[in-house]
Amino acid sequence: MLNGREMDALATSLSGSAVRLDDSLEREFEQRLADCPTLAYRVALGVLRNTAEAEDVAQEAMLRAYRSFHRLRDRDRFRGWLVRTAWRLSLDRIRASGRRERRECVAMEGWRETGAENAAASLEFERHVASALDKLPEKLRMVMLLAAIEGYNTREVATLLGLPEGTVKSRLFHARKQMAESLKWLVKNTSAG
Amino acid sequence: MACEKYIGWMTEAALGELSPRREAELLLHAGACDACREAYNRAKAIAAAVDRGVESLVADEPSPQFRARLHVRIAQEPAPVCSTWVGWVAAAQDSRRLIAATASAVALAALLLFVIARLPKHSNPAPNVASRPSTSPVAVVPQATPQPRAETPPELRHARHVRHPVLPRSPDPQILVPPGQVEAVLQFADAIRAGRVDGGQLLTAQDRLTKPLKIDDLTIPPIEIQELQVNVPPGADENPGQS
Numbered sequence: 352m353l354n355g356r357e358m359d360a361l362a363t364s365l366s367g368s369a370v371r372l373d374d375s376l377e378r379e380f381e382q383r384l385a386d387c388p389t390l391a392y393r394v395a396l397g398v399l400r401n402t403a404e405a406e407d408v409a410q411e412a413m414l415r416a417y418r419s420f421h422r423l424r425d426r427d428r429f430r431g432w433l434v435r436t437a438w439r440l441s442l443d444r445i446r447a448s449g450r451r452e453r454r455e456c457v458a459m460e461g462w463r464e465t466g467a468e469n470a471a472a473s474l475e476f477e478r479h480v481a482s483a484l485d486k487l488p489e490k491l492r493m494v495m496l497l498a499a500i501e502g503y504n505t506r507e508v509a510t511l512l513g514l515p516e517g518t519v520k521s522r523l524f525h526a527r528k529q530m531a532e533s534l535k536w537l538v539k540n541t542s543a544g
Numbered sequence: 545m546a547c548e549k550y551i552g553w554m555t556e557a558a559l560g561e562l563s564p565r566r567e568a569e570l571l572l573h574a575g576a577c578d579a580c581r582e583a584y585n586r587a588k589a590i591a592a593a594v595d596r597g598v599e600s601l602v603a604d605e606p607s608p609q610f611r612a613r614l615h616v617r618i619a620q621e622p623a624p625v626c627s628t629w630v631g632w633v634a635a636a637q638d639s640r641r642l643i644a645a646t647a648s649a650v651a652l653a654a655l656l657l658f659v660i661a662r663l664p665k666h667s668n669p670a671p672n673v674a675s676r677p678s679t680s681p682v683a684v685v686p687q688a689t690p691q692p693r694a695e696t697p698p699e700l701r702h703a704r705h706v707r708h709p710v711l712p713r714s715p716d717p718q719i720l721v722p723p724g725q726v727e728a729v730l731q732f733a734d735a736i737r738a739g740r741v742d743g744g745q746l747l748t749a750q751d752r753l754t755k756p757l758k759i760d761d762l763t764i765p766p767i768e769i770q771e772l773q774v775n776v777p778p779g780a781d782e783n784p785g786q787s
Contacts, residue, residue, distance in 0.1 A: 388614060
């Protein structure tokens with residue numbers, strides 16, 4: 352949430368322009384500014400796993416939202432629109448830099464090198480989870496990430512993506528199942544160790 | 545054999561997707577089978593690890609400078625304006641806005657129709673107004689003999705609907721000049737003023753030209769045709785075929 356000082360600063364900076372969004376639209380967008388940037392940031396972070404890049408992408412997504420806010424007919428779908436925008440921008444950034452392949456290679460190297468001994472270490476564990484997540488099909492991966500962000504509330508994820516709740520539940524199940532299959536060896540070795 | 549069936553249910557059970565009846569059956573079996581109980585616990589640990597791992601990937605908060613930078617960038621953005629009809633429709637969320645937008649559109653259409661109705665049907669460019677320079681001491685052109693006011697040609701009748709720029713009034717006579725003929729008229733006025741052209745003679749010639757042309761009836765006298773006289777030499781009337 353924006354505090355009063357931040358809101359004042361934002362209002363001052365916005366009022367300096369000649370023509371801005373309509374007042375009511377402006378207020379609506381300010382409300383979105385309170386919580387939506389974090390959502391965009393987390394979506395980008397889930398894809399990019401780099402805080403600086405995730406912030407850049409989240410800012411770009413919010414700027415696009417600001418530019419197109421007056422064209423959005425159903426404002427209740429703003430969060431879903433923002434999530435998809437942040438997701439797409441993140442994927443574009445990965446494709447542009449070819450960083451995904453590089454990141455997967457790093458993860459696989461760590462996988463082989465560390466083995467069972469250090470798998471319990473959280474950093475390595477996250478790396479393996481990230482690698483398994485990257486292997487998911489895009490539809491499953493998006494649902495998996497959003498479910499993690501929204502606390503596995505399938506209804507909210509369904510609302511965000513504009514999908515039936517049953518579809519989200521099914522995708523989430525398959526995503527978790529595939530990831531569990533991928534990481535089965537990790538937990539087995541951990542328990543064995 | 546029974547264990548194989550339950551092993552296939554483990555992941556679904558760990559993810560909470562197994563039906564209650566099957567889950568109860570699996571738990572009953574796991575209570576009596578050490579291997580299946582261990583597999584079930586491991587499956588649950590894997591599922592929890594997956595969820596925990598994915599959550600940890602996205603649990604981060606943006607830096608404190610993130611919002612400040614975002615506000616600055618938004619403030620620097622060029623202003624988005626609701627200029628398209630899509631924007632109007634999007635902006636017209638409530639009925640009052642929709643009514644106002646509709647009323648504005650109707651008023652605009654009515655104004656447009658009014659303007660179109662007032663426009664002349666034939667495009668007739670406004671004639672230029674050429675006036676003699678005010679520094680000239682003598683007014684030469686038509687003021688000497690005022691012309692009778694001629695009836696306005698039909699193609700110029702619409703000219704009164706055209707709004708002309710208001711020019712400062714000059715004591716010198718002003719004449720309306722068709723577009724493109726300003727230079728010629730000025731030269732003609734200079735010629736009259738310099739005496740190279742006799743204005744009086746021109747007016748006389750104009751009077752002569754304006755008189756109605758009288759045409760007498762055409763009378764054609766009958767053509768007289770004289771009788772043909774042929775001189776025949778003597779002895780020429782004999783038939784040459786009989787010789």
